Amino acid sequence: MPAVVKDHLSLVRSQQGAASSAVSLKSITCSFSTPKGGTYTAVKDICLDVGEAEFVSVVGPTGCGKSTILNSIAGLLQPTSGTVEVFGKPLQGINRDAGYMFQADALMPWRTAYDNVVAGLQFRGTEPEEMKHLGHQWLDRVGLGRFADRYPHQMSGGMRKRVAMAQMLILNPKIILMDEPFSALDVQTRQLMENELLALWSANRRSAVFITHDLEEAIAMSDRVVVLSAGPASHIMAEFEITLSRPRDVAEIRMTPEFLDLHHQIWATMRDEVMKGYQQSQQG
Numbered sequence: 001m002p003a004v005v006k007d008h009l010s011l012v013r014s015q016q017g018a019a020s021s022a023v024s025l026k027s028i029t030c031s032f033s034t035p036k037g038g039t040y041t042a043v044k045d046i047c048l049d050v051g052e053a054e055f056v057s058v059v060g061p062t063g064c065g066k067s068t069i070l071n072s073i074a075g076l077l078q079p080t081s082g083t084v085e086v087f088g089k090p091l092q093g094i095n096r097d098a099g100y101m102f103q104a105d106a107l108m109p110w111r112t113a114y115d116n117v118v119a120g121l122q123f124r125g126t127e128p129e130e131m132k133h134l135g136h137q138w139l140d141r142v143g144l145g146r147f148a149d150r151y152p153h154q155m156s157g158g159m160r161k162r163v164a165m166a167q168m169l170i171l172n173p174k175i176i177l178m179d180e181p182f183s184a185l186d187v188q189t190r191q192l193m194e195n196e197l198l199a200l201w202s203a204n205r206r207s208a209v210f211i212t213h214d215l216e217e218a219i220a221m222s223d224r225v226v227v228l229s230a231g232p233a234s235h236i237m238a239e240f241e242i243t244l245s246r247p248r249d250v251a252e253i254r255m256t257p258e259f260l261d262l263h264h265q266i267w268a269t270m271r272d273e274v275m276k277g278y279q280q281s282q283q284g
């Protein structure tokens with residue numbers, strides 16, 4: 001029976017010690033100015049530790065602040081209060097230990113698959129021979145060895161995601177941040193991509209924070225699922241340890257009784273908040 005709840009997890013993590021955290025959110029609150037001159041608090045007092053090599057998904061109702069949390073970890077957004085620590089040090093500016101993958105394609109349309117994959121290495125000034133070697137190695141790893149010369153508009157949505165994945169992983173980031181990276185894909189392609197991401201992640205386990213509104217995807221991918229409440233002032237309602245064995249096939253694992261049991265438990269926690277978030281989004 002999968003174990004739930006934050007108290008248990010907090011205990012486990014405090015026993016592990018702070019040194020094992022790749023990311024540590026220490027009571028962060030993020031507020032924004034509203035057009036009418038007021039303030040909107042998106043998330044409030046969020047405390048979250050992501051361990052080294054741990055895959056954590058954050059789920060919650062629409063507009064609850066999932067991207068806000070990810071942007072804080074990325075260093076793209078400075079919390080109004082609280083601290084983001086990366087490997088035990090307060091984050092200042094952009095998180096250089098992290099690689100990102102977002103919902104929207106971030107590929108450069110004027111660059112081929114190969115040139116997109118090596119873009120980060122180029123900016124870093126990597127030696128041309130090494131860059132060529134790594135670029136082709138990563139294209140092969142994501143199954144695009146034969147498509148190095150294709151431009152983004154000549155590729156399918158799944159192929160573009162593979163390029164984006166290689167573009168992120170070629171830089172060997174210690175932390176992987178993903179904001180609904182596969183949500184624009186059809187169901188079959190999405191499951192293929194989820195399996196590919198898990199295979200790549202398993203080969204070289206990094207800390208991963210994965211934002212999704214899809215609970216099934218969160219459970220299938222993660223070691224832990226964090227559930228946010230509806231906003232404003234969204235907070236962590238519960239955390240669930242996902243004890244499903246790895247390696248996982250995301251399509252097959254959904255059929256197992258353990259998965260269904262977890263889904264049932266987490267959805268029971270989320271359901272009312274999702275309805276709240278939906279009603280708020282309807283009110284504008």
Ligand SMILES: Nc1ncnc2c1ncn2[C@@H]1O[C@H](COP(=O)(O)OP(=O)(O)OP(=O)(O)O)[C@@H](O)[C@H]1O
Binds near residue numbers: 033064068
């Ligand atoms: N820069 C900003 N200025 C003002 N309000 C913002 C800003 N960024 C986010 N918000 C507000 O903060 C809240 C949380 O937004 P966020 O994008 O983090 O939610 P989310 O859970 O990722 O949403 P979704 O599920 O729809 O992707 C929303 O109400 C949003 O309108």
